[in-house]
Amino acid sequence: MGYQPKYPASFTHFDYVNPDAPKGGDLTLSASGSFDKLNPFTLRGRPAVGMGYSANGFVFSEYGLVFDSLMTPSEDEPFSNYGLLAQDAALAPDRLSITFTLNPKARFSDGSPVLAQDVKHSFDTLMSKQAGPTFRSYWVDIKDAVVVDDRAIRFDFKRRNSELHMIIGQLPVFSRAWGKGKPFDQVVTEPPIASGPYVIDKVDFGKSITYRRRADYWAADLPVRKGMFNYGTVNYQYFKDKLGEEESLKAGMLDALEESSILAWVRRYKGRRFDSGELVKEEISHRRPTGMQGLAVNLRQARFTDARVRQALALAFDFDWLNAHLFYGRRGRTQSYFQNSDDLMARAEVSQQEQMLIDGLKNKQRFLDNVKGQLPRPASTGDTADGLRRNLVRAQALLREAGWVYRDGALRDSAGTPLVINLDIADRSSETVLAPYARNLGKLGISLQYRLRDASLIKKKLDEFDFDMAISLQGGSSSPGNELFDDFGSKSAAEKGSQNLSGISDPVIDEILEIIVDSPDRKSLAAAARILDRYLLHQHYVTPMYYGKQYFIAHKQYLRHPVAPLPQRLLAGSALLTMWWIDPSEKK
Template identity: 70%
Template structure:
């Protein structure tokens, strides 16, 4: 009898629905007890040093606040909540695999329990988990991290992302529960992305008072050395508690990782060619083709890798600040987009190795809007307020970026159409410039952190000049640009929007009305649209992948119809220059990011 009671108590402590991992609308690929992710080399050799680069400067080691520029390698971005997943310092409750759309597997959490009513989720922590100071990771630390990151002192993006979480509750020493305000199809997944840190890091201060204190967290690395604004070096923890877990096997193989800061991209490029860096991802195709040459490449010391990928790339585009009245008119936004001649750029600058961005979910086939709405999209649309803009988006073919066909005549037609739209919007050409009724000229400024963007912006400025608009591009410090964007003090900005292969809660911060006036949010455009708000709600409460995809297609269709950005282009491969002793597994995960891939899965072959 005593044995039976003990057994029943044990069963009640570990719910029958506790699982090792979850997929968003599908069964996760990796079963309980799996040994390692398929795309890693589980016995990859450990050791050596990896020297990388970053542009500009940094003035803090805290990635969770708006103020300042965080050091490279921390893994999280204070402006725009980009869960890099593979930050070197902070472990999260769960982690993703890079060969599935959106699955989460236990990391700090040994298992996950979603309540039958889907109004709470419970995580049981791994008793082996340790912070870098040797302390165990406890439920109270998880609660502290959540409460800190959703406070007013942290980046507002965290509050938007987890807005539907009512509270974090310590159940026992190793069990934490998150209660939800309402049902949300992915909230139990995205709260697993919570980075966990110790109170010992903040030492009684609020998170916005932490700048150069070394984080006390549970990740695979600690900070070894900081030369403020110039370099930061991370050292692999020999006592890393998760080194042999299936989700970490064969990963984080370098003993040290150092980021050296350069004034601009040209400095980084010259450093890798001189042999001072171990690897560099190049974003300029013209630089890659024309300048990555020399004796080190000829001798085989440096290797050029062109690595195809199929990851979702989102909408890379030029964002217009809708808080300025001149951009409120859709005709003006359309005219500005018509002047961007991608075909000419691709032929003359990109060696025909870029593709035009067509969607906010580029490269996610089931999420990209088709020519006309599907029956599933129409069903969702029927539940929305029937505004003229929505009806037009449903009636008309999906809006695609204008093409010139690479010909002067094609560009001329686009610019004539742009002039007509601007005239209809009340802008007329007189006294050498396009002017509104008050006589103010149409002048736009875009800030750039280095000169690599000039090769794209110069021909765009020429085209805009032909319709009377002056585009000024101004070289500025990266920290100043970040501050201006955080404060929404800009005309135009180059940004990447959307792009998740499983869209959900991040859409509140990307496009939701509530984030439009929240400084530091990802809603740089300042979009305030009830239809978009309703669509985000539809996507977030979707019961399965099919419903999520239908909602995403309709959102994509509507955003494209509204012409909020000038669609630019995306890369179909990564361009990486590396030392020949850096190696990586042959099987490449389809959803990988080049930066995290290099940090997590590469290794150094010993001479």
């Protein structure tokens, strides 16, 4: 993406892996909730963890165990792709098509060769209505997939797009034989026929799933897979809540657990096995782009369409108190949709390049009307005793301006309807964060009612946009592009199952997204991302929450991982699968 890739053609492995890591051993991990399908690409149902994809949350294939993609990114660069299923990629001089030549060694788990016809089948299937909507949004500018011959396939583009040749390389490929010709949305419990390092070995729906490493994995010695996917089996046990996972770890039933609650990490990760050294606690710092984690309101409801109401909701969130009393100072405040990507985050001053982009907008006046004053920063209560009170007084004034009045014990609109906000949560750990927020909102006359529900039910409601407020994560890519259409584009606002939970629909945003995906180089892309970030922040679409500055992982002492250099794009969960290994001399 506009720079020289880090690794030369002669590289033998990524720097962040141990190429000599031993293979074998059984890894047991946990998952929350339940699952009811083995097809991660359809919208209905909940796929088993370990697949690496979901229909409304597309991620890179390297985070999963079953599917290989045409190319794979490195984790220590903003965005560079290297060959996996494709041994060669040729971008046309006019940049309107790219042709991939498949590696002749590539084999599916049933032993059949990976052919161009399978690649086309995978693309056509994922772009159909039988798959989730994210894929259609992500690859919207691809016109067609054309089989050149058995081992060559060409993707034709509708228009020039600076990253399209990169993101089509992320296409997960599966065999035409998967499902035996059934409509794709009816392929539910049939194990995938794919070319990845693992196959599904055992399934107990809703309770557990075991993946077995393929002894015949065709890519084991490729530079992009050397030293990776080292376990003989990976087993996931499902639990109804996080406390059950913690107790199972302390009882020795799990090999590792990534903890998201700092309160739990500090107070509960103790006991005999930690004292003896059988279990080890590690805090791994990172600089991974984290995006905007926040509380998103549903703009499809008229009561949330006024930005003053949304800003008032954000003023009631007291991060400073939470960080001091619950997070032990280990959280950072989210201030950007591209948090931790320094060149993508909006700055206090508008650069000359940003100003040129703003001046060139067709919707320039709308941009200027909606971006006034200084760059918004999340409200802080600071060190003063009256910090929260000051923020709530300001919130009260904004609500009054928006037509809301406090009467008979509640904040009410002109029709007398009280402002009651429902929020579903899948884990009790969220309650400790939401309880103080609910108290603060209560001082404004707003009732926040949060309920513990099954994760699959929450997903279904979010897919249907049947919610008031939801915990949301948007943005966050180190090289943003086509995925932003699904996050913020007007078209995705009405597409059930999209990532645009809020229902954002704004011609200014649509225009900026086009500029981002058309950016010819990193410098231009970064400038466009900064004006998008600035515009989004001024709209107060979400209440910014916080981000983790490190990963908290407790694990058996015989698990090993590379020490340095840690990749900048490190994801703890995927690294545990891709980069760690079991030391056979230490496992008894």
